[in-house]
Amino acid sequence: MPETPTSRHVLNRQRAARRHSRLVDAALSRACTYAHPAGRIVRIETHISVVFLAGRYAYKIMKPVDFGFVNFVRLDARRRCCEAEIRLNAPFAGSIYRDTSELLIDGRRCRLRRGGRGNASVIDYAVRMRRFDQRLLFSNLLAHGELGTADIDAAAVSLAASHRHARRAGRGPTAPAARLGSAALLREQVLAALAPLEADPSTAHAVESAALRATCESELARLAPHLDARRANGFVRACHGDLHLDNIVRDGRRALMFDCIEFSDALRWIDVTCDLAFLLMDLRARGHAAYAHRLLNRYLDATGEFTGLAALRLYIVYRALVRALVAMLKAHSPARSDAQASAGTASRYLALAASEARAMREPAPWLLLCHGFSGSGKSAASRALAELSGAIRVSSDLERKRLEPFAPPSLDALPASAYTQAALDAHYERLVADVRDVLNAGYTALVDATFLKAAHRARFAALARELNRPMLILNFHAPQARLAERVDAREHGPRDASDAGADVLAAQFAQADPLDARERQRTVDLDTDVEIEAFSRERWWAPLFERMRGEDGEI
Structure with missing residues (x-):
């Protein structure tokens, strides 16, 4: 030619x-x-x-x-x-x-x-x-078994803070408007990542067998009103845009995130949940689902951002497709010596996308209510359960002290007026709204509250019936002396979100409504008079996991 x-x-x-x-x-x-x-x-x-x-x-x-x-x-x-x-x-x-x-x-x-x-x-x-020391990159720390839970927590806190203070689309003289972060643009981006994978012989079968196009198109259509409402409500912000483990470094006790997207507004001005999804996806693709579960729950503790969960699985699929596409292109590059490894990486990301797509098509969420007196170990145990299982933990103590949306909870003690019966009833109704968001997004909701009042338990049981979700009550218990010892230690230890002291514990014993016969049928008893490390072992949770596996789903 x-x-x-x-x-x-x-x-x-x-x-x-x-x-x-x-x-x-x-x-x-x-x-x-x-x-x-x-x-x-x-x-x-x-x-x-x-x-x-x-x-x-x-x-x-x-x-x-x-x-x-x-x-x-x-x-x-x-x-x-x-x-x-x-x-x-x-x-x-x-x-x-x-x-x-x-x-x-x-x-x-x-x-x-x-x-x-x-x-x-x-x-x-x-x-x-x-x-900085390349050994301190999160990817290298993970590869050498040196990435710890403190690193994950630091990343969650850092990301939540950056999202909280980031500029919003359409706000300010230099903030972009128009289509950025819209449902229509996300559709274009997802399908643009999918098309080359469908066309390439090395990845086409995996994409087709997982029905990724049909699932993505269905979810994009279903979630379009939600995505555009999120944008209108200020959740499309100036994000990092490329938040994988190679772009985070340990800096003392902090996690610093570098190399953000600077060349494309369309890839940077996104929903904050889409930014979070990249890191969650990368942790899971590298075989560390528990860290991903911990990161998600710590981020939600810091933000209370449960409404964003509706599109999280779609975002994870999108991010996995993008990484699979990058790996596929590397595998086909004649100048690269790691073509085989890149092909394996592409397969791993596609497997994750397929798994998440199945979860979108066939969600199976539970409603799990923590029940027990102050000092019974509910908070420590439920954090560990969320990390093991992937459940989304909704903490009563944290949400009570979140003074405004997307703000971190205050640790200052609340006045007595916050604990009147009317205030408690209103608080539990707010928890219902958060839990509804979690369940509707297809995730198991784990509610960390005392649930000592029958009326509050009944309200959540009604929600489970309304949404046709199975519900269990996790009854955390320990000897009364042990409860008093833990409450006293918390009062004199580092400040946390709970205001419960000895007087509160005494009032709980006097005023609690016991579980009735019908509730006992849906209760799993968990003895927390153990060392805190036991909560992180699957065998301690065996009664719960066996019950969930054997349930017929009737409420």
């Missing part, structure tokens, strides 16, 4: 881009380019950028590529991207991002310089970052 002017232009541009990349690579691989001791320089490459680790700093450059969704061919586009990366990562990454550095050419020598924008000898721009 003869070469056309257009194809000649494209080829010339590609050759020029390759020459430029070789020049920049060579320059940043030499210690003399840097204005500080560089030591051994380490090069890390992605499909759109290259990072050079040199001494105390890391320098990230954008490749002169055009993938459609991102175009860095022009020098000014790469400069704008570097500047945007520093600005947009600030809410997530703390002090990691420093400034934009210029790569200058002076004769045959290249050097990095800060400031002085506009010099004609500038050939590229780099984001200068504080270098």
